[in-house]
Each structure stands twice: as C-alpha cells, then as structure tokens.
Amino acid sequence: MFDVMDEAALIDRISVLERAKSAAAAEQAVLTAQLDTTRRAREAAAGVPAARRGKGLGSEIALARRDSPNRGGRHLGFARALVHEMPHTLAALKAGRLSEWRATLIVRESACLDVADRRVLDARMCADQASLDGKGDKRIEADAKAIAYELDPHAVVDRAVRAESERSVWVRPAPDNMTYVTALLPMPQGVSVYAALRREADTCGDGRSRNHVMADTLVERVTGRPADVPTPIAVDLVITDDTLLGGDQAAARVPGYGPIPAAVACRLVADAAGDPQSSATLRRLYRHPDSGALIAMESRARAFPKGLTRFIAVRDDTCRTPYCDAPIRHTDHAVDHATGGPTTAVNGRGTCAGCNYDKQAPDWRVSNHRDRDGTHTCQIVTPTGARHQSTAPPLPGRPGNRRSIVEVAFADELAWHNAA
Structure with a gap:
C-alpha cells in the first residue's frame, strides 16, 4: 500500500520520478553505446567486414526496449552522439534537467554538423544546466537550430535540400474507425496544399464545417471521385460469414489497420457491391474454431506463390x-x-x-x-x-467449436444442388 501523502509531497514525488526517468534514459544511452563498441570490437576480431559490423544491433536494442525496430535505430544513433560527442547534453539528461525527447531534439538539430561544431553546440546549449529550466520542446528545438545555423549555415541548407528526397506519405489508425493520412512534403508544397484546401473551404457554403470541406476536398482531389462515393481501390476486409450474411456483430478486420465494427464493415461491402464502378469479390478463409487461427496452405516453390x-x-x-x-x-x-x-x-x-x-x-x-x-x-x-x-492475431469471429448458421445453410444448398 502507498503511504498517504499530502498534495505537496505528491507533487515532489512526481518530480522525483520524472528526474529518475531522465536518469534512466541517460544510463540506457551509455549502455547502448557500450554495447555498440563491444559488439563492433568482437566482430572486428572475428574478421567481420567493417561494413557489416553492428548490423542488426538497432533492432536488437529495440526488442530489449519493447520498441519498434525503426525506433531502435534512432536509440542507437542518439546514444552514439550523446556518449561520444555531446557530454554536456548527456550530463543534463542524467541530472533530470532535460527529458529524453528534448535531448533527442538537440541531437537531431546538431546532426548535420561536424564533430567540432557539434561539441560547441552541446556546450552552448547545456553546459549551464540552469539555462534549460523553463524551456519547452519548441524553444529547445529553435535554440539548437539557431546555433547550428550560426556555426555552419551551409550544412543546415544542405540538410534541408537532402530532406526533400525523404518526402513520403503514410497512414496509421485513429480512434473510431478513422485514419491519419500524413504527408511529409517540402515546405512550399506542404503550405500550398494546405492553402488550396483552406481556399476551397472559404468558398464552399453547403453547410459543412471548414474541417469537413477540407477533408472531403483532399479525398476528391486525390481519388478523382466525390468523397461519399466508394473508391474502386482493392482493400482486403476479413469478416465472418455470420457477420456478413447472418446478422452477427463480431468485429471485422482490415489487414494493416485493425478491427472495425460489424455495421461499418457490412456497409463497406454493401457500398462496393452496389457501385457499378467497383468490384466486390469473396475469398473464403478457414479459421480454427477455438483459437481463431487461420488454416495453413503449402507450396514446394522457392518463391512464395x-x-x-x-x-x-x-x-x-x-x-x-x-x-x-x-x-x-x-x-x-x-x-x-x-x-x-x-x-x-x-x-x-x-x-x-x-x-x-x-x-x-x-x-x-x-x-x-x-x-x-x-x-x-x-x-x-x-x-x-x-x-x-x-x-499471429486471430481472425474475426467468436470462439467455440461450432459451424456457423450460414456455413450450414451453404453446405445444405450445395448438397441439394449436387444431388440434382
């Protein structure tokens, strides 16, 4: 049981724990850099080519931290920079004057500099730890960016030019059967896209809110179809036959997105089936009645069919x-x-x-x-x-060793047809 504390003691304890989190992050960085050095030395002694030393270490660190492999690579780069090039930032993190994220911002904004300039930025930002008090994420990022530009403006400009090659678009789930579609674009293109959507919202007077108009306009201009019309793009939807045809309410699943409500899934199927420009097809999957696991298929081919x-x-x-x-x-x-x-x-x-x-x-x-x-x-x-x-996640459907009502009906109909 926790001891009963007054409000001031509770606040003090919360503050202590926050500093402990920062200190733990600093120790993780030190241990990560030590692992990197040890692994590379062992592989060098074993004759592993220099280009292959440390391969996979980022993913190994991610697994240890219960994090994604992509973030594991960031953790490794962050640790190398802090331990070998930025001792003042590491000390501020260890003392709890910086959070791990704010230390990451400093490391990120200094990444384009050579080692000597990086050490100067490190000292100017964090040698006086008291100067960090009261600074939020944006202030930390802006200060580090300004110092980097002052030290080597050409390196900062070159990084901005290279960043254009990293433009991309990705999608991730959002609550309530929604998605976030994010585009990383060069600044002029990103601003022009947003300005075009705002201009459309300013001139539209059909009763929809500005946000609705901007979202619908984005869909229409990308797909070439009105936002409320089904788009003829192939999307796999895993749904039980009972939910699709028998009125059951077991959730469906869109691979790569996650579960969606039964009513929403059935509406998507109905919209696609009723749209003459779309094509809805059915593919039967078999799931284990107890675990919900998908039944396997095999091939002797080298490449997966x-x-x-x-x-x-x-x-x-x-x-x-x-x-x-x-x-x-x-x-x-x-x-x-x-x-x-x-x-x-x-x-x-x-x-x-x-x-x-x-x-x-x-x-x-x-x-x-x-x-x-x-x-x-x-x-x-x-x-x-x-x-x-x-x-592997189970397929949609309720557990239990039984055949669905619809499956029985299909089997009876097929048997009658074959007998005829």
Missing part, C-alpha cells in the same frame, strides 16, 4: 517482429530456403523490409511453429541469446 503470400499477409496483419507495427513488405522464410527452410505457411512470415534485412545479421535465429490449436508463433533469438516472440 501469390496465393500463399496473400494468405500470410492476411494471417500476420503487420510485420511479425515483436513491437513492429510496420506494413508487410516482404514474405520471408523464417528458416532460410538456402539452409533447407520450406516454402510453407508455417515457415513463412510477413515482415517489413528493415526487419527482413536485420534477420540476416550474424547470430540472429528465427523460427516459426504452429500450435495444436492452429496458433502461429514466431520466435526470434538475438545474438545475446535474448528470446522474443509474437503470435
């Missing part, structure tokens, strides 16, 4: 590396085909590109197995011997 690739993508939903929610880009052999791994649903796993490449690092081992209830499990063993595993 299209049907098996689709099957694994539907089964795994997102990258199978623990804590990685990235979309599936590769269908990978857990045990490599070159070492005798079969091209089967059990040995196959869906991964993002980065996780597939990281698996090729020395001393990484990946294995899959299927339990008696059909649950598919992927186990990863890192070079240090740490074990991590993930299981």
Whole structure:
C-alpha cells in the first residue's frame, strides 16, 4: 500500500520520478553505446567486414526496449552522439534537467554538423544546466537550430535540400474507425496544399464545417471521385460469414489497420457491391474454431506463390517482429530456403523490409511453429541469446467449436444442388 501523502509531497514525488526517468534514459544511452563498441570490437576480431559490423544491433536494442525496430535505430544513433560527442547534453539528461525527447531534439538539430561544431553546440546549449529550466520542446528545438545555423549555415541548407528526397506519405489508425493520412512534403508544397484546401473551404457554403470541406476536398482531389462515393481501390476486409450474411456483430478486420465494427464493415461491402464502378469479390478463409487461427496452405516453390503470400499477409496483419507495427513488405522464410527452410505457411512470415534485412545479421535465429490449436508463433533469438516472440492475431469471429448458421445453410444448398 502507498503511504498517504499530502498534495505537496505528491507533487515532489512526481518530480522525483520524472528526474529518475531522465536518469534512466541517460544510463540506457551509455549502455547502448557500450554495447555498440563491444559488439563492433568482437566482430572486428572475428574478421567481420567493417561494413557489416553492428548490423542488426538497432533492432536488437529495440526488442530489449519493447520498441519498434525503426525506433531502435534512432536509440542507437542518439546514444552514439550523446556518449561520444555531446557530454554536456548527456550530463543534463542524467541530472533530470532535460527529458529524453528534448535531448533527442538537440541531437537531431546538431546532426548535420561536424564533430567540432557539434561539441560547441552541446556546450552552448547545456553546459549551464540552469539555462534549460523553463524551456519547452519548441524553444529547445529553435535554440539548437539557431546555433547550428550560426556555426555552419551551409550544412543546415544542405540538410534541408537532402530532406526533400525523404518526402513520403503514410497512414496509421485513429480512434473510431478513422485514419491519419500524413504527408511529409517540402515546405512550399506542404503550405500550398494546405492553402488550396483552406481556399476551397472559404468558398464552399453547403453547410459543412471548414474541417469537413477540407477533408472531403483532399479525398476528391486525390481519388478523382466525390468523397461519399466508394473508391474502386482493392482493400482486403476479413469478416465472418455470420457477420456478413447472418446478422452477427463480431468485429471485422482490415489487414494493416485493425478491427472495425460489424455495421461499418457490412456497409463497406454493401457500398462496393452496389457501385457499378467497383468490384466486390469473396475469398473464403478457414479459421480454427477455438483459437481463431487461420488454416495453413503449402507450396514446394522457392518463391512464395501469390496465393500463399496473400494468405500470410492476411494471417500476420503487420510485420511479425515483436513491437513492429510496420506494413508487410516482404514474405520471408523464417528458416532460410538456402539452409533447407520450406516454402510453407508455417515457415513463412510477413515482415517489413528493415526487419527482413536485420534477420540476416550474424547470430540472429528465427523460427516459426504452429500450435495444436492452429496458433502461429514466431520466435526470434538475438545474438545475446535474448528470446522474443509474437503470435499471429486471430481472425474475426467468436470462439467455440461450432459451424456457423450460414456455413450450414451453404453446405445444405450445395448438397441439394449436387444431388440434382
């Protein structure tokens, strides 16, 4: 039981814990840099080429921190910079004067500088730790950016030019069956896109709010169709036959997005089926009645056939590396085909590109197995011997060893037709 404390004591304890979080982040950075140095030294002694030393270490760190592999690479770069080049920022983090995120902002804004200039920025920002008090995220970022530009304006400009090659678009789930569609664009293009949407909202007077008009205009200009008309783009929707045809309310699932309410899923199917410009097709999947696991299919081919690739993508939903929610880009052999791994649903796993490449690092081992209830499990063993595993999510539907009402009706109808 917690001791009863007055309000002032509670605030003090919260403050102490926040400083402890910063100190823990500083220690993680030190240990991460030490692991990086130790791993590279061991691999150098073993004759590993310089270009391959430390391969997969970012993903290994991410697994240890229960984080995505993409963030693992950031944690590794952050630790290298703090420990080897930015001692004042590290000290401020350890003392609790900086949060881990604010220290990350300083490291990020100094990334374009050479080591000497980076040390100058580090000292000017954090040598006097008291100067950090009261500064929020934007102030920290702005100060670091201003110092970087003062020290080497050409490096800052060059980084801005290179950043244009990183423009991209991605989507992620939002609450209540919504999505965030995010575009990373060069500043002139991003501002012009937003200005065009605002201009449309300013001239529209049909009763919709400004935000609604801007969102609908974005959809219409990207797809070429009104926002309230179904778009003829292939989207896999996993739904039970009872939900689709029998009135059951079990949630459906869109691979890569997650569960959606039964009523919303049925409306999407009805809209697509009723639209003459769209095409709705059905593909039957079989799930284990107890675990909900997808039933496997097999092939002896070297490359995964299209049907098996689709099957694994539907089964795994997102990258199978623990804590990685990235979309599936590769269908990978857990045990490599070159070492005798079969091209089967059990040995196959869906991964993002980065996780597939990281698996090729020395001393990484990946294995899959299927339990008696059909649950598919992927186990990863890192070079240090740490074990991590993930299981494929169950298909929509209620557990229980029974045949659905609709399935029985279909079977009876098919039997009658064959008898005729």
